[in-house]
Amino acid sequence: MGRIAICWGMLVLLLAAELAATWAGYGIAVCVAAVLMVLVIVLGFMQILRGPKLAVIFALGGLFWLTILLALGSLDSFTRTTVPVPGPALPDRAAGLQEGG
Amino acid sequence: MAQSYLWQDGTLRSWLLTRDHKRIALLYLGSITFFFALGGVGAALIRLQLLEPTGAILSDAAYNRVFTLHGVVMVWLFLVPSIPVTLGNFLVPLMLGARDLAFPRLNLISWYLFVASGLLVLYGLFWGGLETGWTFYTPLSSDYSEGRVLPVVLGIFLNGFSSIATGVNFIVSIHQLRAPGMTWYRLPLMLWALYATSVIFVLATPVLGITLLLLAFERLFRVGVFDPGLGGDPLLFQQMFWFYSHPAVYIMILPGMGVVSEIVSTFCRKPVFGYRFVAWSSVSIAAIGFIVWGHHMFVAGESLYSAIVFSMFSFFVSVPSAIKVFNWLGTMHGGAIRLDAPMLYAMGFIGLFTVGGLTGLFLASLAADVHLTQTYFVVAHFHYIMVGGMVSAYFGGLHYWWPKITGRMYPEIWGRLAAALIFFGFNLTFFPQFILGFEGMPRRYATYPAQFQILNVLSSAGAGILAVAYVMPLVYFGWSLFRGARAPDNPWGATGLEWRTPSPPPTENFAETPVVTTDAYDYGELDARTGVADSGGAHHV
Amino acid sequence: MSDGSVLDHHSPYETPLHRDESAIAGMWLFLASEALLFGGLFLVCLVYSQTRAAGWAAGVRHTDLTIGAVNTLVLITSSAVYTMAVAAGQRGDNRGVVRFGLGAAVLGMAFLALKGVEWGQEFRESLFPGPHFALHGPDSGGAALFYSFYFLATFLHGMHMVVGIGLILWVCRKARHGAFGPAWSTPVDVVGLYWSFVDLVWMLLFPLLYLIGRR
Numbered sequence: 001m002g003r004i005a006i007c008w009g010m011l012v013l014l015l016a017a018e019l020a021a022t023w024a025g026y027g028i029a030v031c032v033a034a035v036l037m038v039l040v041i042v043l044g045f046m047q048i049l050r051g052p053k054l055a056v057i058f059a060l061g062g063l064f065w066l067t068i069l070l071a072l073g074s075l076d077s078f079t080r081t082t083v084p085v086p087g088p089a090l091p092d093r094a095a096g097l098q099e100g101g
Numbered sequence: 102m103a104q105s106y107l108w109q110d111g112t113l114r115s116w117l118l119t120r121d122h123k124r125i126a127l128l129y130l131g132s133i134t135f136f137f138a139l140g141g142v143g144a145a146l147i148r149l150q151l152l153e154p155t156g157a158i159l160s161d162a163a164y165n166r167v168f169t170l171h172g173v174v175m176v177w178l179f180l181v182p183s184i185p186v187t188l189g190n191f192l193v194p195l196m197l198g199a200r201d202l203a204f205p206r207l208n209l210i211s212w213y214l215f216v217a218s219g220l221l222v223l224y225g226l227f228w229g230g231l232e233t234g235w236t237f238y239t240p241l242s243s244d245y246s247e248g249r250v251l252p253v254v255l256g257i258f259l260n261g262f263s264s265i266a267t268g269v270n271f272i273v274s275i276h277q278l279r280a281p282g283m284t285w286y287r288l289p290l291m292l293w294a295l296y297a298t299s300v301i302f303v304l305a306t307p308v309l310g311i312t313l314l315l316l317a318f319e320r321l322f323r324v325g326v327f328d329p330g331l332g333g334d335p336l337l338f339q340q341m342f343w344f345y346s347h348p349a350v351y352i353m354i355l356p357g358m359g360v361v362s363e364i365v366s367t368f369c370r371k372p373v374f375g376y377r378f379v380a381w382s383s384v385s386i387a388a389i390g391f392i393v394w395g396h397h398m399f400v401a402g403e404s405l406y407s408a409i410v411f412s413m414f415s416f417f418v419s420v421p422s423a424i425k426v427f428n429w430l431g432t433m434h435g436g437a438i439r440l441d442a443p444m445l446y447a448m449g450f451i452g453l454f455t456v457g458g459l460t461g462l463f464l465a466s467l468a469a470d471v472h473l474t475q476t477y478f479v480v481a482h483f484h485y486i487m488v489g490g491m492v493s494a495y496f497g498g499l500h501y502w503w504p505k506i507t508g509r510m511y512p513e514i515w516g517r518l519a520a521a522l523i524f525f526g527f528n529l530t531f532f533p534q535f536i537l538g539f540e541g542m543p544r545r546y547a548t549y550p551a552q553f554q555i556l557n558v559l560s561s562a563g564a565g566i567l568a569v570a571y572v573m574p575l576v577y578f579g580w581s582l583f584r585g586a587r588a589p590d591n592p593w594g595a596t597g598l599e600w601r602t603p604s605p606p607p608t609e610n611f612a613e614t615p616v617v618t619t620d621a622y623d624y625g626e627l628d629a630r631t632g633v634a635d636s637g638g639a640h641h642v
Numbered sequence: 643m644s645d646g647s648v649l650d651h652h653s654p655y656e657t658p659l660h661r662d663e664s665a666i667a668g669m670w671l672f673l674a675s676e677a678l679l680f681g682g683l684f685l686v687c688l689v690y691s692q693t694r695a696a697g698w699a700a701g702v703r704h705t706d707l708t709i710g711a712v713n714t715l716v717l718i719t720s721s722a723v724y725t726m727a728v729a730a731g732q733r734g735d736n737r738g739v740v741r742f743g744l745g746a747a748v749l750g751m752a753f754l755a756l757k758g759v760e761w762g763q764e765f766r767e768s769l770f771p772g773p774h775f776a777l778h779g780p781d782s783g784g785a786a787l788f789y790s791f792y793f794l795a796t797f798l799h800g801m802h803m804v805v806g807i808g809l810i811l812w813v814c815r816k817a818r819h820g821a822f823g824p825a826w827s828t829p830v831d832v833v834g835l836y837w838s839f840v841d842l843v844w845m846l847l848f849p850l851l852y853l854i855g856r857r
Contacts, residue, residue: 001726008722015714018853025857030849037845045725045838054276054667062674065304066681068391070688072410073340076395077689080404120652194654201654203664269671277664278654303675311682315794324771324790325783326686331771332694332783341682609652 007044011037105508105605120205121608126190127506128212133187134575136178136219141571143171148530148564154551164547165232166248172235173226177257178219180487181349184356185302186215186267188498189295191506193271195599195606196289198280198615203273204266211266214259221256225249234545236346239327239338243319250320254313261306264352268302271295280598282617286380289597289621290373293380294359297387301348301355305391309345312338336401343394351390354454354486355383357494358425361447364501365429367595368444369436372622375428382421389418399470408467415465422458426451441593442516446497449524453489457482460535475545478538481531489527496523496574503578504588508605511581515573522570529563596627647825662828669832673839676802680843683795687850690787697784699855700777704769704785705792709760710852713753714844720749721841724810728834731817731827739817739830746837747810750803757800761793795847802840809833 014033021029042048048055106123109115116124146167150159159167190208194201202208225231231248233241242250275288275296315326316338325331327338366373373379395403395411403411429451438444460482463469473479497520503511533556538544542553549557591600598615599606619626647658655661691698724746730738768776770793771786813833816822822830 001729004722004725004729007725008718011718011722012715015711015718018849019711022853022856027854030853034846034849038842041721041838041842041845045721045841046835048670051666051670052663054273054663055670058667058670058674061300062304062677065391065674066677066684069308069344069678069681070685072392072395072407073337073344073685074688074692075410076336076340076398076403076407077334077693079406080402199654200652203654204668205652205654265672265675269668269675272671273664273668274654276667277660303671304678307675307677307679308682311679311798314798315682315686318790318794322770322772324793325786326790326794330783331786332690332697333787334689334693337686337689341685344682 003044007040010040010044014040104607105603106608107508107605109608118209120201120209122190122194122202122205122208123506123606123608125208125212126187129182129186129190129215132212132216132219133179133182136174137571140171140175140179141568143167143174144564145568147171148561150547151549151557152561154549154554156547159547161547162232165545166226166230168545169231169234169248170226173222173231173253173257175487176235176349177260178215178222180353180491181260181264182215182267183353183491183495184360184498185271185295185298185352186211188360188495188502189271189298189356190267192291192502192599193274193295194278195505195602195610196292196597197274197278198283198598198611198617199274199278200609200611202270203277204270207266208270211263211270214263214266218256218258218260218263221252221259225252225256236342237313237316238342239316239319239335240329243316243327244323251317254317258310258313258317261310264302264306268299268306271299272303275299280615280617284617286377287617287620288380289359290362290376290379290383291356291359294355294362294383297383298352298355300384300387301352301390305345305348305352308341309349312341312345315341336398336403339398339401340395343397344391347394347397348387348390350483350486351386353491355386357450357454357491357498358383360494360498360501361429361450362425363595363597364443364447364497365432366622367501367593368439368441368447369433370594370624371432371436372620372624373428374431374434375424376621378424379428382424385421386418389414389421393418393465396465396470399467400474412465412467416462419458419462422454426455426458440517441500442511442513442520443497443501443593445517445520445524446493446500449520449527450490450493450497453485453493453524453527457485457490460485473538475543476538477534477542477544480544481534481538484531484534489531493523493527496520499574499578501593502599503581504592505599505604505606507582507585508588508603509581509585510588510592511574511585512577515577519570519573519577522566522573526563526566526568526570530560530567531563533557533560533563591631594627596622596624646821646828647823658826662826665828665832666835669835673835676839676843680798680846683791683798684846684850687791687795690784690791691850691855694781694784694787695855697781697786698788700781701785701788701792702852702855704767704777705852706760706763707852707856709756710848713756714848716749716753716756717841717844720746720753721838723749724834724837727813728827728830731822731830732824734822734824734827736817736820736822739822739827740814743810743814743817743830747807747814750807750810750837754800754803754807757796761796764789792851795851799840799843799847802843806833806837806840809836 014037018030018033021033048059106121119125150156150164229249231250231253233246237254275292318324319326325333327333327335329335362373362379393411393415395407396415399408464473464479464482500511500516537553537556542549588604590604601615602611649655649658649661653661723742727739727742727746730742768774769789771789775782775786777785810833813830816829
């Protein structure tokens with residue numbers, strides 16, 4: 001019971017910290033708090049370390065591949081050179097749909 | 102003696118509610134054979150159409166639907182599941198020395214999911230049709246397509262869950278259910294290959310799922326997730342799609358490599374040369390295979406940095422693939438090679454896979470890709486891997502384990518004839534397409550300039566031979582079920598636990614849990630155990 | 643009711659512990675798969691929140707922070723309460739499993755109800771992207787992308803909640819028949835992993851949907 005109460009308290013505090021950081025405009029602090037909350041849940045509620053060793057391997061594997069997805073998946077968008085097209089801008093699709101529909 | 106799994110309880114109900122991995126493998130075998138035939142009909146229509154430059158039989162719109170049908174059915178309902186769900190389901194517990202997979206009920210659920218997904222896809226393809234190709238690129242699929250995008254996409258979403266269930270089952274089984282003494286480095290190479298495949302099933306398939314869900318969401322509500330009109334990025338769809346679909350290529354080829362490792366060792370009566378290299382090359386193909394997907398978008402406006410990175414990794418993935426090919430050749434070198442049908446298929450695999458792999462290097466090169474992409478060169482390249490490689494391995498594996506699965510031998514002469522005919526028909530179908538592509542014939546068009554006709558006719562003629570060659574096993578396998586000679590426990594004189602139990606195996610696989618004392622492919626131990634110099638299950642103790 | 647503390651003779655396992663560890667490991671593997679399902683959504687968010695930063699932030703500012711924060715609190719509490727059910731299961735306390743399990747499920751339903759209220763509000767304000775999208779101006783495209791992400795992410799998370807509540811009710815039913823004992827309570831544990839994972843996903847979605855870019 002004690003462990004669960006402590007974890008719950010930590011999560012509530014971290015939630016408060018997130019809200020405070022948002023109010024102060026520290027985006028990074030929000031991210032850090034979110035990661036900490038995930039850790040509290042994985043270690044405190046899901047008790048990954050008390051389960052079979054395979055659980056840790058699978059979780060780390062998932063995390064590793066998630067990193068590949070996010071890193072290589074966004075590489076293109078973040079390094080692309082956009083060549084402006086001369087001439088009038090593209091017609092607004094939303095407006096087009098409204099007229100057509 | 103315990104009764105075989107086939108006749109333990111013959112009611113239809115006992116089959117449809119079975120949790121026996123061997124019966125589920127047969128349920129899957131029936132379903133994917135149906136889809137293979139259906140996809141084959143699509144291929145036949147495509148080749149008929151392309152007999153004439155103006156198109157012989159189909160309208161342009163119908164052609165688009167037919168090649169989409171061919172691609173969707175073959176990729177998702179045949180190639181991706183093929184070896185894992187049939188041979189894999191049957192063999193994983195037997196090779197491990199286990200009674201069943203880790204989660205037998207989940208295994209049955211995965212088959213029902215597969216059937217449901219197949220029905221949804223068929224509904225979409227036949228009531229309304231679809232013309233997006235198997236890749237569903239936006240904005241064609243989200244905004245412009247007049248076909249049944251939603252049922253097909255949702256069907257494939259469901260299909261993904263079936264794959265994930267199979268993957269979870271295999272991975273946990275291989276970790277948890279190894280027989281006493283079965284260490285990782287004593288596993289048959291088939292299991293290393295299936296393990297690597299399962300990693301891809303589990304970690305890549307969900308990304309396809311979410312991608313298709315986003316596409317369905319965009320199409321259903323017209324909200325513009327990938328819509329450039331709203332600042333969305335259509336290329337992001339392709340990035341996410343290929344995050345799954347490129348590793349899916351390795352889902353298709355890795356199990357084939359596992360089958361070939363088993364067959365080559367057995368029919369040369371030698372341990373696989375460089376076991377650990379072959380084992381780890383499966384894992385590294387799966388791992389590197391995850392980071393090459395961007396080579397599908399070199400000409401689609403992908404950033405140069407991204408393209409360079411993906412091109413480099415694409416070259417890397419050829420290293421473990423080459424390790425496998427060289428080690429198979431090293432195994433054959435100096436071996437007492439027996440050219441039975443499975444070995445003919447395996448040798449076909451090695452040659453055709455090599456051609457497919459080497460032509461892949463052309464496509465991985467940024468500059469060459471600009472010329473070759475979206476041409477028949479690409480079509481020929483991936484058919485050498487998928488059909489020449491994977492389907493050959495699948496047929497090789499079916500022949501190899503057919504005696505174990507059914508307890509009957511297939512007619513060897515016919516088996517060899519079909520193998521030779523498939524090899525010949527395949528090359529006649531697809532080699533001309535390399536030349537067509539190099540000369541600039543684009544893929545996915547219903548018509549073509551008259552100068553390409555000779556090569557197209559050759560290709561279509563090859564497809565005719567291939568069709569006949571694929572029907573042959575269907576006939577003689579069916580025949581052997583009733584008339585084939587009774588199979589001994591170990592007809593090929595192979596190592597591996599699956600050969601230590603009766604053909605067909607009893608429901609619980611082994612009368613008592615086997616204990617493993619030697620490496621895989623230890624023919625000395627096999628001879629000592631059976632007391633025969635040149636094997637033969639007839640003398641089995 | 644079969645007693646899970648012994649193996650039936652078709653089981654592929656050697657001992658009950660062997661089986662239970664495999665079930666836990668299998669669930670973690672499935673959760674790794676689920677992480678990549680949501681990973682695709684996070685990739686969309688990562689890309690668009692950078693390439694269409696202004697519109698994306700405009701979207702974030704229109705979400706209802708109060709409901710979002712309350713819901714986060716509800717879900718934290720629900721996950722904690724269910725963890726107490728897990729502890730009860732390990733003691734073999736079936737009544738405890740039912741009590742805490744139902745508590746967690748009710749909190750889960752409260753989350754969904756609040757989410758429903760929030761969605762209703764957003765539909766009334768025409769924040770669902772499409773021809774009648776409420777936000778205008780040069781950044782409206784990015785805001786529409788944000789709301790596409792918002793609705794799909796909350797829908798997908800909500801679906802996971804529904805499945806999770808169903809699983810919890812299934813566990814409660816088993817517990818009411820006295821299925822669990824100190825030797826065996828694996829289903830309670832496995833469902834707990836899933837329920838905490840759904841909670842975990844929300845811990846990431848909450849900042850992405852409500853916080854980052856608000857100021």
